Amino acid sequence: MITAADDVVADVLVEGERIALVGASLDVAADRTIDASGKYVLPGCIDPHTHLDMPFGGTITADDFESGQASAACGGTTCHIDFAIQPKGGTFAAGIEEWHAKADGKACIDYGFHIIVSDLEQGGTLEELAALPEQGITSYKLLMAYKGVFQVSDETMFKVMQLARQTGALVMVHGENGDAIDLLVRQALAAGNTDPKWHALTRPPELEGEATNRAIQLAHVAGAPLYVVHVTCKEAVDAIARARARGWPVWGETCTQYFFIDLDHISQPGFEGAKYAYSPPVRDKSNQPVLWDAVRRDVLSAVSTDHCTFTLEQKELGLGDFSKIPNGGPGLEDRLKMIHHFGVNEGRISLNRMVDLLATQPAKLFGLYPRKGTIAVGSDADLVVFDPQRQETISASTHHSRCDYNLYEGTEVVGAPELVLLRGAVLVEDGELVAQPGGGRFVRRARVGERLTNAL
Ligand code: URP
Ligand code: ZN
Numbered sequence: 289m290i291t292a293a294d295d296v297v298a299d300v301l302v303e304g305e306r307i308a309l310v311g312a313s314l315d316v317a318a319d320r321t322i323d324a325s326g327k328y329v330l331p332g333c334i335d336p337h338t339h340l341d342m343p344f345g346g347t348i349t350a351d352d353f354e355s356g357q358a359s360a361a362c363g364g365t366t367c368h369i370d371f372a373i374q375p376k377g378g379t380f381a382a383g384i385e386e387w388h389a390k391a392d393g394k395a396c397i398d399y400g401f402h403i404i405v406s407d408l409e410q411g412g413t414l415e416e417l418a419a420l421p422e423q424g425i426t427s428y429k430l431l432m433a434y435k436g437v438f439q440v441s442d443e444t445m446f447k448v449m450q451l452a453r454q455t456g457a458l459v460m461v462h463g464e465n466g467d468a469i470d471l472l473v474r475q476a477l478a479a480g481n482t483d484p485k486w487h488a489l490t491r492p493p494e495l496e497g498e499a500t501n502r503a504i505q506l507a508h509v510a511g512a513p514l515y516v517v518h519v520t521c522k523e524a525v526d527a528i529a530r531a532r533a534r535g536w537p538v539w540g541e542t543c544t545q546y547f548f549i550d551l552d553h554i555s556q557p558g559f560e561g562a563k564y565a566y567s568p569p570v571r572d573k574s575n576q577p578v579l580w581d582a583v584r585r586d587v588l589s590a591v592s593t594d595h596c597t598f599t600l601e602q603k604e605l606g607l608g609d610f611s612k613i614p615n616g617g618p619g620l621e622d623r624l625k626m627i628h629h630f631g632v633n634e635g636r637i638s639l640n641r642m643v644d645l646l647a648t649q650p651a652k653l654f655g656l657y658p659r660k661g662t663i664a665v666g667s668d669a670d671l672v673v674f675d676p677q678r679q680e681t682i683s684a685s686t687h688h689s690r691c692d693y694n695l696y697e698g699t700e701v702v703g704a705p706e707l708v709l710l711r712g713a714v715l716v717e718d719g720e721l722v723a724q725p726g727g728g729r730f731v732r733r734a735r736v737g738e739r740l741t742n743a744l
Pocket of ligand 2: 596
């Protein structure tokens with residue numbers, strides 16, 4: 289059994305939906321015994337950053353809650369937190385209701401919601417936002433990019449941060465300077481630069497570093513804890529490292545793809561590079577060891593996927609104009625396998641740190657711990673029996689997402705989930721999905737911001 293802290297040989301007794309007992313050679317009767325000798329028993333992984341059934345870039349993500357969660361379950365993820373979006377000019381309640389409807393009856397794993405704040409001028413009010421933690425929605429997301437779509441002003445961001453200080457919600461930011469990017473995009477198009485690679489070239493890492501640092505300073509003045517999503521580069525890592533060295537309540541995540549995909553992928557000839565158009569963009573390869581170092585040293589605290597899938601046909605909305613390529617890529621199914629193989633097997637992080645990054649820290653930061661994110665008496669029996677010897681070749685032809693390509697196509701990994709349990713029920717057996725839609729539940733998350741602020 290492997291947790292963020294332990295690596296022990298033990299039996300785990302599940303009663304109903306929870307873990308009832310953990311110990312060596314338990315002498316108990318059980319309806320079913322699963323022999324996990326030679327395997328790792330891990331807590332179900334938690335993905336704190338996904339976009340299922342999301343309208344974006346003039347289309348809707350290929351994965352809804354049914355296909356996206358099937359993909360997650362097969363990859364050893366038993367809980368995720370998706371982003372409900374405040375409709376422009378609408379209330380927060382409208383966005384949350386919409387996301388509940390998307391998941392109802394389709395979910396096979398557990399899920400929570402963050403709320404994306406689109407505007408405070410029309411529709412949404414700070415009072416309404418203040419009430420969301422009561423409904424178990426304890427994180428507010430602000431985007432500093434996507435001008436004219438999701439980008440909020442510094443004033444809105446600062447107001448939400450001040451509110452979070454009072455409500456105990458955790459503020460999440462997408463750190464990229466949307467104004468400068470917008471200008472660079474227009475200039476690139478005017479100069480006739482339309483290929484997918486310009487998606488990356490018009491979003492330089494300095495603009496991620498600048499926005500990340502701006503958000504950190506604003507959160508500090510507001511007295512709010514801050515979580516920076518999908519960190520990709522040294523410029524942003526350095527800003528987070530400085531804040532954390534000062535003891536400020538600042539955390540960051542990166543996503544699987546930023547360890548493996550780089551500028552060469554998006555710069556392929558023709559339209560092939562569109563597969564790798566997501567934001568922040570792929571970076572120069574030199575950032576990859578920086579990210580591994582940051583997750584090892586706890587400068588970055590979690591690895592998510594930012595799963596946001598569009599098929600190749602959907603990506604073609606951006607043929608002849610890179611700025612119209614729907615931004616996003618797949619990954620929910622591959623996170624554990626990729627991080628285990630290239631992180632643990634190749635000696636970059638320990639097995640305990642892998643569990644910490646993929647399960648325990650997301651649970652702690654987003655108010656799910658200790659119900660989820662660990663293996664302990666009283667926790668939900670969300671468990672992964674992981675075979676460290678199982679060989680798999682990652683491919684769109686075998687994955688469960690509706691996306692018709694895989695970022696890691698053809699990659700051979702050693703180690704994969706064999707059996708996955710959600711609250712004691714089997715979701716995946718011998719690597720095959722047996723879950724039925726409808727078994728997953730919305731989880732109300734605890735407020736964590738106040739606790740995180742006080743802890744430092
Ligand atoms: O390109 C991406 N990442 N699409 C999803 C929205 C976001 O920025 O997280
Ligand atoms: Zn995202």
